[in-house]
Amino acid sequence: MQHRSDVEAADALKNAFQQIRTEIGKVIIGQDDVVKSVLISIFSNGHCLLVGVPGLAKTLLVQTISQVLDLDFNRIQFTPDLMPSDIIGSEILGEDRNFKFIRGPIFSNIILADEINRTPPKTQAALLEAMQEKAVTAAGVTHKLAQPFFVLATQNPIEQEGTYPLPEAQLDRFMFNVSLDYPTFAEELQVVKNTTSTLKQEVNKILNAEQIIYFQQLVRNIPVADNVLEYAVKLVAKTRPQGDMATAQVKKMLNWGAGPRASQFLVLGAKCHAVISGKYSPDIEDVKAVAKPILRHRIVRSYHAEAEGLTADAIIEGLF
Template identity: 75%
Template sequence: MQYKDEVEAVHALQTAYKQIRAEVAKVVVGQDDVVKSVLIAIFSNGHCLLVGVPGLAKTLLVQTVASVLDLGFNRIQFTPDLMPSDIIGSEILGEDRQFKFVKGPVFSNIILADEINRTPPKTQAALLEAMQEKAVTAAGLTHALPKPFFVLATQNPIEQEGTYPLPEAQLDRFMFNIQLGYPSLEEELHIVRNTTSQRQVSLSKVMGMEQIQYFQSLIREVPVTDHVLQYAVKLASKTRPQTELATEAVNKYISWGAGPRASQFLVLGAKTHAVLSGKYAPDIEDVQAVAEAILRHRIVRNYRAEAEGLSVEKIIRGLF
């Protein structure tokens, strides 16, 4: 695909984004902010953690996005007896008496890690290298994963019996922690009407692998002014207690703040948010638009914040 200049390429991405939103809306009713966040993560080359109670179309959303973007899709149902080899694959002895590597379901473009906190840490850790390095290592050999590669994981925030909280190292690899809420009454009426009839939906393919990779490169080339870059880095720094930029509220209520990966994602997310909103460079409002989803799972509240019922989101908004 050839564009005359970056301006034309940005227009093409904005047009494609509107088409993707329209196609997804044929299947997923409401959840507009969630759909936007997932697409921002994809064009930023990041991963998403979707947190919501059962029945909010988390799985349906991921399947629909994969279909509209014409990407390979695999779903992995995380259970307590799942082993790392069930995700990345394993070495088997072939008929020729030679060992060969059989690829697991992680070898696809979009991976739905369903109920990721239902499997023990040993199996959760099998995704660490895949999410960061876009590769897996087995029997001393490194195998590259298909490009583009995204992990979209789901988690149920209510039922915690028999679950294993994700370690901080793995949480930090997710660009966004997206909270899904209940639909409005009007949206729920629409959902029930559509899903209790014989309604058939035909989805159009809007984009392919090569286009996605091109637009990911385009996002990297979007310019960022120094004051926006400094704002993003300072915003992440403010979350770290007992440091130079930490606010009084952070020192009082936070035991652990966001690391440098948060600063990187704030800038990348702001770039993508700006382009998808029709701008050619991000401003401070774009950083703030993505900040909550990027920072909420990187900040650990202390006992005082929990006792006073102070949410992470309120602390983050206080930093703006």
């Protein structure tokens, strides 16, 4: 059994999570699963990729989250002419004839990387290195980034002209790949009502940077039963068509499966999902709850799957 303090801390995270959702709900109508996934990835110290058509309030969502969590926020609009130095910063010659480093917009707690597939691979790589190392290197000097550090990248699934799709190895850096859908009729009605009047919703701050780092540590400390760990690792192993655990269906429908990072994220995501659901240790249902957004960008469908119109989600569903 965990210490009393661990149980209290887990309850505190659950309560904070509910308060955060309530505050975000004042501004963002619907999108419950999206908000939940973004918050789970923040508390699991991961990054998130949002895929959705323009106009679904992706920027507003991230801005609102940064306000509720009392964190610094920067939005970087990715364009074909964006250079790595536009993100990480550059060295300039000061008045005293010495070089000094001018920090780029990456030096913030929450980064919204808007339309990350609009920028060339060299610039994408600069952002992804910062995500991985939580530091940037300029002129041979390493500069640490502020903690907590969270990247929420958006990708537009429709216009693929003039885009540079993220390679699989770089997609793997994102804990979650969350797809945004159009709002329901009732939700859209509410959105239009709220955004076409002078009414301005104020949100309250619920947590600060220090508390978020504390909760990120707490999530890592949550114990996991062996059978749940094995289930998560087995689920990932089943996606690998070359492996022993792959079914005939997987061998036919997938060209490539998920790597070990998927197993790590499944366990971390399940821990966080358990705590916010009021449990002190994850079970198999928690692994299943986070499996689709964690696996969907890590598996590569075969020609057969595409010809049959089989989505990544349907293939993952089949693995359960």
